[in-house]
Amino acid sequence: MSTADGAEALFQQAPCGYLTTTDDGTITRANDTFLDWAGYRRGDLLGTSVLRLLPVGDRILFSTHCLPQLLTAGAVSEVVVDVVAADRSRRACLLTATRSPAAGDRAAELRIIVFSIPERRAYEQELVATLHRAEASEAARVRAEEDLRRQALRDALTGLPNRAGLDAELTHRLAGAPAPFGLLFVDLDHFAAVNASLGTAAGDELLGVVAGRLRASVRESATVARLSGDEFVVADQLDAAAAVALAQRVQAALGVPLVVQGLEIVVSASVGVAVTASPEDTAERLLHHAAVAVHRAKAAGRRRVEVHDPACTDVAVDRLRLLGELRRAVAGGELRLHYQPRIGLAAGTMTGVEALVRWQHPERGLLPPAAFIDVAEESGLVRELGAWVLDTAVAQAARWADDPAHRTVEMAVNVSTRQLADPGLVAAVTAVLARHGLDPRLLVLEVTETALVTDPETAAATLHALKALGVGIAVDDFGTGYASLTYLQRFPVDELKIDRSFVMGLGVNDGDDAIVATCVQLAHAMGIRAVAEGVETEGQRLALVGMDCDFVQGYLFARPLTAGALEDWAPVDRTRDERAPVRTAG
DSSP: OOHHHHHHHHTOOOSSEEEOOOOOBBEEEEEEHHHHHHTTOHHHHTTSGGGSSSSSHHHHHHHIIIHHHHHHHSSEEEEEEEEOOTTEOOOOOEEEEEEEOOBBOOOOOOOOOOOOOOHHHHHHHHHHHHHHHHOOHHHHHHHHHHHHHHHBBBBBBTTBBBBBHHHHHHHHHHHHSSSEEEEEEEEEHHHHHHHHHHHHHHHHHHHHHHHHHHHHOOOOOOOOEEETTTTTEEEOOOHHHHHHHHHHHHHHHHHSOOTTTTTTOOOOOEEEEEEOOOOOOHHHHHHHHHHHHHHHHHTTSSEEEEETTSSSSHHHHHHHHHHHHHHHHHHHTOOEEEEEEEEEEETTTEEEEEEEEEEETTTTEEEEEGTHHHHHHHHTTHHHHHHHHHHHHHHHHHHHHHOOSSSOOOEEEOOOHHHHHHHHHHHHHHHHHEEEEEEGGEEEEEEEEHHHSHHHHHHHHHHHHHHHHOOOOEEEESSSOOOOOOHHHTSSOEEEOOHHHHTTTTOOOOHHHHHHHHHHHHHHTOOOOOOOOOOOOOOHHHHHHHHOOOOSSSTTOOOOBOOHHHHHHHHHHEETEEEOOOOOOO
16 A cells, blocks of 8 residues: 555545645535535535534634634634534534644645544533423522523623613612612713723723723612613613712712723713603613713714703704705705915915815705814715716816816815725726826826824725825814824825814914924924915914915915805916916905
């Protein structure tokens, strides 16, 4: 017998089951031992996914735990799983796997060893015997059922009542308690950032600490529960003043720094307070009122306490109504574009415009972006809205470029964080430029610092692809985010737009003077243009001239104008093919 034949015989007759698969889990070999144990024919398995052999729960375990560990560490040992046999029965086993990396002409391969588990069978038999013994005793069965009921009403991570447990406790307490009764809806601020940066294990650790601090901050009679995620509830016999005082104590307790995975973290929370107004107030209504208040606290800037006022409208309902109206506005032609000139400080002429969206609401009149952009961004509608803005702005820029009566200017269009993360953005920009025949050099896409640091790898790839089209890139609201020089150097930026909050302090606040001057110097050091936003006074303009800022825009020169008004504002001198000197808005 040859060496190859001997090795094949050892493989086929090994005392344990063997499978080999490709990196993606496609079965390439199965030995006789496995086939006999599981009852399959070899032809049933070859070319199929190893996941088909596992029940749903174990598929998830294999996909999310075993495969990643195999691809990184090259091995996974003794994972307890079930294998679905040919007769559809489940057979418990220990699964051990190793990965052989690709070498030469040989592709990477996973080698999976399957051991049956008599010990597990014995354990299952013991469970059955235990169940029989429990069924023989009425008292034992009652205790088991009561334990299961308690577990169903408890949060497994913190041990606090869950939503069902909270509802049961509140219903019981409200039925026998005199008014007033107060409820605090505690929502942690920026908890998602902990999970995203440190992982879910760190997030779970943090939630456990929060639960302990909440429990320690209240009276023994209080109900403390975890609703879901980073949302907690505290309820007790409290009037409005006492509830607010408790909310402030809770915020102070949560604000004590703690260390998670070696990093010091300071937790803050927004708190919504609701207090029963009548005996008819139910647990569901009280919780809803507190949720309305916490939404208001978050909208007002987080780390706040807000008390529900029955006379106030429901913020969440208002936002849903506004979102529905905005969807109809995008489809129904209610959006408008206005254009704010960008002025070259050296020559005093208009070199470009920024396209700014407005909503011609049928009842509320012309609305600025601040009235609806946040709702669009949170809902994802900003992609559809942004696509309309881009198409309309590029079409207008192309009309101006093709009309000899108007000087060609750059068109700046804002790109949201969601748009920048959209894999179809580059294709969309390419298509709209081609559709309207606009020179890409006349389009500038403005992104915020926040958009750059949210997902820097994706942002860099997208911006480099856009830059390859010939499109200009600007960083908007510069100075308000977290982008460092190191970050900026990773992106193909053409200009920095200094945020208006700093420009407004020129000549008034020495700190703002220093910030603006530093931003201008930073832009020039990087070989790009500096643009100051929000210029409203002659003193600000002169200060920017002294700082050698390149471009400015603001109410000193013009408010955002319709296309027609902009053409009238800057008439063309055909004899010199230049625009008339810039005039301040009267």
